[in-house]
Amino acid sequence: MTSMLHRPAELRPDGPFDLAASARFLEAFTPAGRMDAAAAPGTLRFAFPIEGSWQHAGALIRQRAPGDIEISVAAEEENVEATVRQVRRTLSLDVDGGGFPAIGARDPVVGQLQARYPGLRPVLFYSPYEAACWTIVTNRIRTTQAARIKQRIAELYGEIVELDGHRLTSFAAPAALQEIEGPIGLPEVKIERLRAVARAAQAGLLDAQPLRALEPDDALRLLQRLPGIGPFSAQLILVRGAGEPDVFPDKDVRLHEEMRELYAVPEAGVDDLAVIAERWRPYRSWVGLLFRIHHEARLA
Known part of the structure; x- marks a missing residue:
């Protein structure tokens, strides 16, 4: 003990x-x-x-x-x-979060989420x-x-x-x-x-x-060599385990659903959403978490 x-x-x-x-x-x-x-x-x-x-x-x-x-x-x-x-x-x-508020200043959708969840960073x-x-x-x-x-x-x-x-x-x-x-x-x-x-x-x-x-792509390939670790799991390990701050989770279906809802782009594919997420650099993982939390709260 x-x-x-x-x-x-x-x-x-x-x-x-x-x-x-x-x-x-x-x-x-x-x-x-x-x-x-x-x-x-x-x-x-x-x-x-x-x-x-x-x-x-x-x-x-x-x-x-x-x-x-x-x-x-x-x-x-x-x-x-x-x-x-x-x-x-x-x-x-x-991670230096000094530039995180600027993402919301550039992107009103992100700004609304930052205002809803002030001071929240990913908890890993x-x-x-x-x-x-x-x-x-x-x-x-x-x-x-x-x-x-x-x-x-x-x-x-x-x-x-x-x-x-x-x-x-x-x-x-x-x-x-x-x-x-x-x-x-x-x-x-x-x-x-x-x-x-x-x-x-x-x-x-x-x-x-x-x-x-x-x-990130090299890290994800390395993680997927482990038995039972596929693309979604590898992204979770890298983003929520290692704390990589700037990955767009292109395997996270719930995140994608929330992006389509909040950006009003119901027909957008994953590649289209990845283009939108370019605005979030260098905090794509952080912003993605805000979308996920909002998704879960909206469906609760």
Whole structure:
């Protein structure tokens, strides 16, 4: 169990950011079922395996004022810096968002979404590894069922992190995931694919920084070499796992539906929508998330 709290680190976001908006997003984000729902307003608690070392850590994130983010870390001393980096990426604070408002100024549709969801940046899976595990688990089953199975895996093969008086369950590290066995509600083919993802993570093939250093098309081709990872899953891992800020998700049907609705282009094909999305550079992933959130809210 990890419980040692270190002196808080301070972050200064570049551009608009609201931690409360991140918390509201996570409340409706099914894969985030392990988030501590009892966290106070303006506060989040995270627990996760640290990319690379795969030791477990926790983080308490508070927003004291606009532009003032504080992170307290529960981890071994040598893992504190890596934990802070991972939290920064998870909250998309590792990207300069100073130019994001200008996208809405140029594009009124985007501007309306930014006004509806002020300060919201993409909240990611803790790592491409965990995103890849989610895509394997959720394939061809309901997301609520997949979330329960993912939570079960965390409880059986993960680790408890004690943070600020709360016990959080961190997802299974790759070495532990390779020991996974039934019955956990998954067929053997999915279990073997999870083991393959774990082996890839241990080999460094799912590290966020190298994936983002590649051209997106090259990264997507690399990810699709993993068993069970198709084009849609590869985009999810790159965008929502590694945090690549500028990819147009051309496999995301719900995003496309919302674009057709809000831009009033009911007959537009994916290539037409990709042309529209060129206006969103260099934040196409960020804007795409706003469309997805609005789509889900509209259909709720």
